Amino acid sequence: MIRCTIIVTEAFEGIYLNLSKQPGTTRFAESGWGWKPSGGGDTFTLDHTQIVQAQWSRAARGYEVKVLSRADGVIQLDGFQQEDFDRISRLFKVWYSINLDNKEHALRGWNWGKAEFGKAELAFNVQSRPAFEIPYSEISNTNLAGKNEVAVDFSLPADGNDTGTNGHLGGARARGKKAGGARDQLVEMRFYIPGTATKKEKKEDGED
Amino acid sequence: ALxxxxxxxxxxxxxxxxxxxxxxxxxxxxxxxxRKAHTVILPIMGRPVPFHINTxxxxxxTPEGEFTSLRINFLSPGQGVGRKDDQPFEDPTAHFIRSLTFRSRDIDRIEEITKQIxxxxxxxxxREQEKKQMED
Structure with a gap:
């Protein structure tokens, strides 16, 4: 009897890695997953031991698998179909013992809610649903811009074509370069946070 | 009625x-x-995020070299400087997004978007004012 090892993979086409301009193929296997740009180039791979959390949400190109990794922070794969959810959540459970959380985002269009600090991201929640999340890796600076006003600056490459991956990975973006992947790039966000001014003053004076 | x-x-x-x-x-x-949904959709970290025109x-x-910069200011408490701050809020104790600034190379398109907003x-x-007048 001949025994052979079969490496089982699940492949998905038309997937964008970290706001890449070009799509690629994502292949999941028991050992981890990889993304290869359709136009050729290096493959991005992530070992299964790197996966801390996984989330499923609607994104720009389609549905997104967002992975929180140990070494690389937040990794986004966009372009899945809604009906891929069952297949992907099953493989995450069976292969990685990770629950793929189906997270619906707030669509109300409100600008008020609660800014909450998670493990790797700042989330702006509207009625307990995130309206959006910002990975800390994409923030270059924050400062108190006025009374109760906090300004958050995003790290953007001086040259919009600089992806931080040296032209490899089909235009996928390294950490700190994500906002540059959009046609219109977010530069700054200002929050009105009631009560910040008094709290900050206390802290800056040292012990009170 | 009052x-x-x-x-x-x-x-x-x-x-x-x-x-x-x-x-x-x-x-x-x-x-x-x-326009149909009275909404401006902004790309934030790969996600389309709607903001209703009422916010x-x-x-x-402002064009700056090869980029143009678009700033959208939102309604939030504490902005009524020198005039009556009578804008009602559902929850004035919440956190508010006060402004978002984007940069883009498409100067003409950004100009058009500014006009559309x-x-x-x-x-x-x-329309709101017309409705109010009709109710009176």
Missing amino acids: NGTEEKKFKRFESYKRDNQFPHQVKDLAIYVD IKNASH TDLKKDVVR
Whole structure:
């Protein structure tokens, strides 16, 4: 009897890695997953031991698998179909013992809610649903811009074509370069946070 | 009914109920004005994020070299400097997004978007006033 090892993979086409301009193929296997740009180039791979959390949400190109990794922070794969959810959540459970959380985002269009600090991201929640999340890796600076006003600056490459991956990975973006992947790039966000001014003053004076 | 002295009340609004109501243009990771939904959709970290026109105060853009910069200011408490701050809020103790600034190379398109936001804001405010006059 001949025994052979079969490496089982699940492949998905038309997937964008970290706001890449070009799509690629994502292949999941028991050992981890990889993304290869359709136009050729290096493959991005992530070992299964790197996966801390996984989330499923609607994104720009389609549905997104967002992975929180140990070494690389937040990794986004966009372009899945809604009906891929069952297949992907099953493989995450069976292969990685990770629950793929189906997270619906707030669509109300409100600008008020609660800014909450998670493990790797700042989330702006509207009625307990995130309206959006910002990975800390994409923030270059924050400062108190006025009374109760906090300004958050995003790290953007001086040259919009600089992806931080040296032209490899089909235009996928390294950490700190994500906002540059959009046609219109977010530069700054200002929050009105009631009560910040008094709290900050206390802290800056040292012990009170 | 009270005459003249009644307080301005906050009226609830909603951009979308389900994510399949997003216009297909959101895939471009660019700003899009959805007139039908009275909503401006902004790309934030790969996600289309709707903001209802009622949350927007104004929009302006400034060309800076090869980029143009678009700033959208939102309504939030504590902005009534020197005049009556009578804008009603559903929850004044919440955190508010006060402004978002984007940069883009598409100067003409950003100019058009600025105009679309300004026009939509004007139309919605005008319609609201007409409705109020008819109710009186």
